[in-house]
Amino acid sequence: MTLKLYTLCGADTARHFSPHVWKTVMSLHHKGLDFEECPTPFTAIPEIEGGATKTVPLLVDGDTMIVDSFAIAEYLEETYPDAPSLFGGAGGVAAARFVERWSLTHMYVPLRSIIIMDIFNRLSEKDQAYFRSTREVRFGKPLEELAAGGAAQIDALSANLEPMRQTLSFHPFLGGEAPLFSDYIVFGGLQWARVISPIKLLADDDPVSAWFERCLDLFEGAGRKVPAAA
Template sequence: MARLLYDLAGANPDFRFSPYCWRARLALAHKGLEVETVPWRFTEKDKLAFSGQGRVPVLVDGDRVVPDSWQIALYLETTYPDAPSLFGGPQAQAIARFVNSWADSVQLPGLTRLVLVDIPATLHENDVPYFHSSREQRMGMPVAAVCADRDTRVEEFRASLTPLRLVLKTQPFLCGEAPAYADHIVFGGFQWARCVSDFPVLAEGDVVAQWLERMLEAAGPAARRMPSLRS
């Protein structure tokens, strides 16, 4: 049975933009594991009924069904111990969990206030009403209002990246000389932003932007060309 990863898609089924799915995609690539990605859209809940989930990523590996990007990373690390490690040991895994929490609580909410308004233009027409209603309920305001002050808010977001910036001034990747899962986590957020929006979330010349270029090079041509598929 082929290894499958259910992955969020836009109007173009080849356009994949979820930050969590990018974490899983890079984790699989890091392990050197082949996978077939299955496009999934917000309103296709029945397509994931087998998993008990209403969102992606969901990994199907033989008879195992694993939802959630962090759980997928743990599963891959345990199930394929002879493949390159995603973490580099239990202590590094604990630090990666911290990075995962930071990305979910600081990076992604900050990016949401900068790029959310641009996402509907990338979606299949069936997903647009769901996206607006679900995000309005979650954010407590219309999607357009979420990003209304993004030209000024972007500086606040860039300031929130100071911990990343301080690390990346002294080493090429968060994990040292080569990327590992902590890098994949943070890359997922920035890849999401660059896929769905042209808004400049990073300043030119920022060491974080330079790291992102190195991560795109490591991720391969498919990651770099993804924004061109959004329309």
């Protein structure tokens, strides 16, 4: 049976951009599962599946609904144990949590400053009002002020990615010879930027760029189905 995945979209429903949803898209492909994407604007999320969630990704698998990209990955691992592993063993699950927390604090934070106005500009008018009011409360400043610090964050992001760069000198993916959920966690962040913003984040000769291209090539180019933002 085809699974259903609620994704996050702006005014253009074909360009889904949530980094967390992208983690789940890659996880579903990794497990070889068929799924249908349901693009959802911010302000429509509270209405889906009878108010099942405040956030996406939301995965519907028959009678089961799961929210949160990490919980979904764990669910898929448990429910589809014969498909390729997303974690490579119990040690990999715990380690993926560390990669998640590292990416949230050291990658997503600078990324957010860099691309926040690109996100805003691609939302429908109704979603723009929602996004501005909720984010300005959350970050304690106007979106424009957050964005003003963005350019300086490009260097910070690059410096923060150094552990990943060094890891890629040992093996082609964070997961080793082949990708695991850890790769999709970091991929989600760079894909978020790729589909929403034309800004160039990494040098072409950066090993992280080469790794990102490898991730975009996975699953018959699943990540490229949404073109880079122009």
